[in-house]
Amino acid sequence: MRINLLPEEVKSHISSGEVIDGPAECLKELLENSIDANATRIEVEILKGGKRYICVKDNGYGIPSEDLPKAIMSGATSKIRTLEDLQNLNTYGYRGEALHAISLVSRMVIRSRFYQEETGRELRIEGGKVIAQREVGMPVGTQVEVYDLFYNVPVRRSFLGSEDKERRRIYRVFKELALANPHIAFRLEAEGREVFNIKPAKDLRDRSEDVLRQKMEYISLEDPPVRVELILSLEKGKRESYLFVNGRPVQNKKLIEHLKTYGGITVCHLQIPPYLVDVNVHPKKTEVKIHLEGRVRELLKKAFNLRHKHSLPTLAQEKPEYSLEPEFIGIIDNTVIVAKYGDYLYFFDQHLLSESYNYEFKGLNEDKACKVSIKAGERLSVQTARELLRGWVQLKNKESCPHGRTLYYRVYLGELYKKLGRVY
Numbered sequence: 489m490r491i492n493l494l495p496e497e498v499k500s501h502i503s504s505g506e507v508i509d510g511p512a513e514c515l516k517e518l519l520e521n522s523i524d525a526n527a528t529r530i531e532v533e534i535l536k537g538g539k540r541y542i543c544v545k546d547n548g549y550g551i552p553s554e555d556l557p558k559a560i561m562s563g564a565t566s567k568i569r570t571l572e573d574l575q576n577l578n579t580y581g582y583r584g585e586a587l588h589a590i591s592l593v594s595r596m597v598i599r600s601r602f603y604q605e606e607t608g609r610e611l612r613i614e615g616g617k618v619i620a621q622r623e624v625g626m627p628v629g630t631q632v633e634v635y636d637l638f639y640n641v642p643v644r645r646s647f648l649g650s651e652d653k654e655r656r657r658i659y660r661v662f663k664e665l666a667l668a669n670p671h672i673a674f675r676l677e678a679e680g681r682e683v684f685n686i687k688p689a690k691d692l693r694d695r696s697e698d699v700l701r702q703k704m705e706y707i708s709l710e711d712p713p714v715r716v717e718l719i720l721s722l723e724k725g726k727r728e729s730y731l732f733v734n735g736r737p738v739q740n741k742k743l744i745e746h747l748k749t750y751g752g753i754t755v756c757h758l759q760i761p762p763y764l765v766d767v768n769v770h771p772k773k774t775e776v777k778i779h780l781e782g783r784v785r786e787l788l789k790k791a792f793n794l795r796h797k798h799s800l801p802t803l804a805q806e807k808p809e810y811s812l813e814p815e816f817i818g819i820i821d822n823t824v825i826v827a828k829y830g831d832y833l834y835f836f837d838q839h840l841l842s843e844s845y846n847y848e849f850k851g852l853n854e855d856k857a858c859k860v861s862i863k864a865g866e867r868l869s870v871q872t873a874r875e876l877l878r879g880w881v882q883l884k885n886k887e888s889c890p891h892g893r894t895l896y897y898r899v900y901l902g903e904l905y906k907k908l909g910r911v912y
């Protein structure tokens with residue numbers, strides 16, 4: 489978390505380039521920093537399509553007060569120190585250029601309070617120069633305000649689009665990062681009006697429905713080592729596609745074209761081993777080359793067909809071929825059933841799960857259901873555990889047993905991966 493100035497030999501290995509083309513790119517950089525800072529809530533405010541004002545406020549771990557001036561220096565990053573670090577990267581940023589680039593072409597106010605400090609610090613910067621700083625009281629986290637982007641580069645300012653156009657680009661960036669980070673709460677206010685207020689979601693489909701304001705369907709398919717999760721709007725009409733590789737929004741012309749053939753809104757999350765993806769072919773870190781692209785396209789085709797088949801009334805009774813079932817992993821102490829479902833690892837209480845099952849499916853009353861149910865400590869066959877898990881998906885009340893006790897505890901896999909230093 490401490491900010492270092494990269495040595496020249498490291499800097500020269502990093503493809504730098506003009507990162508800030510306009511308000512949307514600026515917002516993207518600020519959001520990525522907030523996500524990297526482990527924020528669980530991020531609030532955005534823009535005025536005049538972001539041309540007049542962009543503000544990103546987060547509750548992440550903050551920047552140590554004495555490092556704050558460094559944060560806007562070229563090559564200032566807490567994310568890598570050495571060339572080896574470059575190879576093991578799982579953050580959005582690493583060049584230490586974004587804040588610097590933005591500060592050079594705007595009036596910026598940055599406030600931050602580090603989680604281990606009692607107060608925050610505020611810097612006012614104009615055209616890259618710190619013009620004032622002071623101590624401020626604030627909650628832990630960081631707030632960056634960007635006024636008048638390109639105020640001192642009139643040519644570039646004149647190349648910006650209309651307010652409407654820039655606002656649409658801002659929404660796109662905002663939606664991409666919100667779709668990619670379902671566990672983070674996001675809010676966006678534009679021209680003084682709340683446009684998005686997105687609660688933490690339980691899975692990718694939930695988040696997609698919240699962000700895109702459509703009923704959506706989830707399909708997941710795997711052809712190792714590639715896994716595809718597709719979230720498709722039930723209604724066609726509006727065409728919009730979002731592509732993510734290993735949790736990051738990316739561009740890949742061919743795949744996006746393929747997604748567009750669906751005709752509705754498509755959100756596609758690909759999991760591919762990092763060694764099969766070249767993320768850094770583009771200085772903006774968005775255009776990717778995928779080595780198994782053909783295989784990915786085949787998988788997408790299959791997934792679209794499934795969706796098609798599934799929606800035909802004659803086949804509606806058929807069990808869907810794609811897996812919406814929790815994946816049984818094991819049983820701990822003859823008491824806790826462990827399963828993977830969507831983006832979570834679930835720990836079910838076997839007694840409560842069985843009780844809910846008997847209550848809802850066999851129509852037993854609470855007490856009877858409790859009595860006949862599998863007890864904690866009782867040895868279950870894998871088959872029974874699987875049956876209980878399949879039953880759980882169909883339950884009306886998936887959260888608690890008839891007496892109101894919680895059925896499960898779950899862990900977001902992204903969190904788990906993060907703890908292991910991996911990208912989910």
Ligand SMILES: Nc1ncnc2c1ncn2[C@@H]1O[C@H](COP(=O)(O)OP(=O)(O)OP(=O)(O)O)[C@@H](O)[C@H]1O
Pocket residue numbers: 489490491517521522525546548549550551559560564565566567580581582583584585586587588629630
């Ligand atoms: N919202 C934030 N919360 C905590 N630390 C932040 C935040 N924004 C910036 N920082 C700190 O400032 C440093 C510089 O940020 P900047 O975006 O310029 O570089 P970077 O994210 O390291 O790399 P990149 O140029 O690829 O974005 C970060 O490495 C981080 O330590």
Ligand SMILES: [Mg+2]
Pocket residue numbers: 517520521580581582586587
């Ligand atoms: Mg950054």
